[in-house]
């Protein structure tokens with residue numbers, strides 16, 4: 001039986017419970033990552049186990065599965081005979097005794113907990129599911145609550161799939177403070193959310209398969225920025241790139257008065273949001289920034305970045321817009337030419353510029369492509 005193919009929940013329940021089961025190849029990746037640290041005294045727990053995929057591996061020690069979904073647990077029990085299965089809410093009354101695990105046992109937590117950002121706009125119309133969660137691990141996202149629960153269980157090692165954004169978005173990283181104090185990230189792969197059956201294909205986001213080790217040293221945001229992630233045969237490190245937040249402000253200033261000749265830009269979040277949203281807008285709103293005209297070239301940069309965003313692989317999706325500023329200065333005139341071909345109302349701010357030479361547009365596009373090749377190096381998506 002294919003345990004990755006969840007087939008007993010309808011669409012709404014699947015979204016609400018974050019029930020997207022994991023393919024065997026990623027289960028194997030997790031086991032490869034934990035194996036160097038495992039011994040047979042260890043206890044392995046997947047407390048959001050679905051049909052039990054992650055426990056369907058040979059291991060001489062104790063394996064425990066749990067899921068809030070009774071039918072899923074039943075299937076897991078039918079399919080896997082050498083593990084113990086429980087059926088409770090893993091986020092309520094979190095304690096080792098829920099699973100009959102002694103305080104002194106070495107605990108490994110593996111799996112793919114649900115991710116379900118309650119504030120997320122994608123599919124928000126069907127996220128109505130409320131589950132009871134211990135106060136000290138309550139966040140706006142089920143998956144972050146799961147990470148905090150692993151800390152409460154004092155797991156020695158954790159190897160789970162979770163959105164990369166939990167670590168690389170500073171606001172998320174902060175919500176995970178209690179987790180970060182006690183764990184170090186020691187190994188990480190990145191895969192695309194599109195590998196999950198019927199999860200959103202149009203907007204892929206990066207998922208980490210991350211191995212954490214309990215340690216009083218913990219980790220800080222700098223460790224994340226400097227961490228080298230493995231993606232297929234490449235490595236990806238945030239600190240290898242500069243981003244636009246160092247050149248323009250990302251969020252609206254609600255105290256700023258609007259003037260007659262102001263021009264506006266939609267609020268920037270990350271690259272995935274830029275792909276969905278507008279750039280220059282004609283009306284001011286809570287979601288728009290009043291452009292500082294001395295920085296108009298950087299807003300043009302972002303606008304052109306959106307046009308070329310298909311060159312940027314999915315694993316940058318949660319990052320700020322990337323930039324190589326020195327290189328941009330060299331290529332700037334091509335960016336202006338390309339953007340102002342689409343936004344003719346902005347030409348007035350570049351008066352000496354000659355826009356009549358439309359034959360230069362193809363050349364501009366080629367030059368911008370060159371820029372993206374240099375900016376992204378091995379990561380440039382063909």
Ligand SMILES: C[S@@+](CC[C@H](N)C(=O)[O-])C[C@H]1O[C@@H](n2cnc3c(N)ncnc32)[C@H](O)[C@@H]1O
Nearest residue numbers: 019020021022048049050068069089090112114
């Ligand atoms: C992403 S699926 C993963 C299932 C399985 N680990 C796999 O990868 O094949 C998440 C699972 O978490 C379960 N779940 C959601 N909330 C839960 C909770 N509070 N306690 C226990 N399980 C929960 C869902 O029922 C679903 O089976």
